[in-house]
Amino acid sequence: MTIKKHRSSDIHWISHDKDGKVWFESKIAIIDFKPASTTDETISKHLTQLLKSAVRLNSEFLDKWNGFKVLTHLEFERDWGLGSSSTLTHLVAQWAEIHPLSLHFKANAGSGYDVACAGAESPILYQLDGDDIHIEPLDQFRPKYADNLYFVHLNQKQSTATGVAYYTKKVKGKKTLARTLTQLTEELIEAKTLTSFDKIITEHESVLSKALGIDTVKSLQFSDYWGSMKSLGAWGGDFVLATSDRETAETKQYFAERGYDTVLGLDEILI
Numbered sequence: 001m002t003i004k005k006h007r008s009s010d011i012h013w014i015s016h017d018k019d020g021k022v023w024f025e026s027k028i029a030i031i032d033f034k035p036a037s038t039t040d041e042t043i044s045k046h047l048t049q050l051l052k053s054a055v056r057l058n059s060e061f062l063d064k065w066n067g068f069k070v071l072t073h074l075e076f077e078r079d080w081g082l083g084s085s086s087t088l089t090h091l092v093a094q095w096a097e098i099h100p101l102s103l104h105f106k107a108n109a110g111s112g113y114d115v116a117c118a119g120a121e122s123p124i125l126y127q128l129d130g131d132d133i134h135i136e137p138l139d140q141f142r143p144k145y146a147d148n149l150y151f152v153h154l155n156q157k158q159s160t161a162t163g164v165a166y167y168t169k170k171v172k173g174k175k176t177l178a179r180t181l182t183q184l185t186e187e188l189i190e191a192k193t194l195t196s197f198d199k200i201i202t203e204h205e206s207v208l209s210k211a212l213g214i215d216t217v218k219s220l221q222f223s224d225y226w227g228s229m230k231s232l233g234a235w236g237g238d239f240v241l242a243t244s245d246r247e248t249a250e251t252k253q254y255f256a257e258r259g260y261d262t263v264l265g266l267d268e269i270l271i
Contacts, residue, residue, distance in 0.1 A: 001072045001091040008067040010036060013047065015072045023078060030065050050089060053107035054096035061096040077262075080153060081238035082269075086114035101133065125189075127182065138189065145194035146266045150242045151232075152255055153262035154217070171211050180207055198228040198243055205230055225254065 006012065009031065015024040026038035026047065033052050038044040055061050072091075076082055089108065093100035104115040113126040116135055125136040171177060184204045191197040205216045208231075217240050218229040227243040244251040252263045 001070065001088075001095070003095060004069045004071075006067045006069050009065050010067050011051070012067070012069045013072075014070070016074065017078055018074045018076055020073075030062050030067070046085075050092050050103070050107050054092055054098060054103055057098045057102055057106060058096050061098075079156070080262075081233055083114050083118060087118045089115050090118035125185070127178075141270075143191065143197070145197060145243075147248075148194050148227075148243055148245060149266045150244060150251060151239045151264045151266075151269050152242050152260050153239050153264075154221075155260065155262075156238075173211075177207070177211050194243060194245060201230040201241065201243070202228050222258075227251075 009029070011028045011030060013024070013026045013028065014022055017023050024040055024043050026040075026044045027036045028034070028044070028048060028051070029036055033048045035041075035044040035048065051062070055063075072088070074084060078084075085108075086104075089104050090100045093103040096103070100115050100119055101112050104110075104112045108115075111126070111128045112133070113128075116124060116126050116133075120135075120137070123138040123141050125134075125138060127134040181204065184200055184207070188197065188200045188204075191200060205218070209216045216229070217231050218225060222229060222242075225242070227245065229243075230241045232239045232241055242251075242255075248265070255261075255263050
């Protein structure tokens with residue numbers, strides 16, 4: 001995100017995709033945060049909510065009524081869902097000189113783990129326990145079976161906000177569920193072999209499937225796939241993690257034959 005002062009008393013926001021094409025543009029009046037013009041009302045509403053929340057947390061933010069031109073640039077496809085919203089929250093918080101998680105809890109729903117990841121310099125363990133947040137940095141994730149891990153895009157974008165709302169309404173016994181998933185996460189970090197990794201993510205999927213009342217993505221779409229599979233982010237969209245003990249070409253061919261052409265290895269998707 002690049003921020004430049006300009007003469008008018010509004011915020012001229014321009015968002016570019018990875019190819020440099022403008023996909024969203026809005027002019028927002030600083031005096032009342034109403035969009036004078038916009039190419040997407042829903043995105044403008046979320047953006048103004050972020051800005052207003054930032055002002056509530058730091059009264060000096062935007063208090064001079066100076067105009068700004070804000071340019072954002074994606075580094076991956078728009079429909080990939082790799083945390084573009086949480087990164088936006090993190091960047092606006094940096095601009096407003098406030099804590100990113102404070103802005104998240106003021107403007108968004110959800111645990112905030114994705115916003116914490118947006119500013120992390122290494123893998124992290126994140127836990128929200130009531131009002132207490134625990135963040136533990138981890139060493140770089142590079143197991144011996146790293147080349148057996150693939151990220152497959154499901155050709156659809158899932159709304160995180162919708163997923164959070166569904167989880168909040170549907171799931172009972174959240175504390176018990178959290179303890180179970182925490183234990184599985186700790187086991188996953190220590191998994192030394194692909195076999196043990198497969199077992200853990202399969203159990204993780206099964207636990208969440210029962211809690212959410214939603215079938216696993218493997219049972220719905222890839223029942224004949226030889227490896228294990230785990231949903232990522234909001235269930236039903238974006239990417240899934242797939243494991244494979246076969247050659248990369250054969251693995252990618254399996255997904256390509258079913259219309260899924262975006263299959264990335266671990267080294268292609270991690271910074």
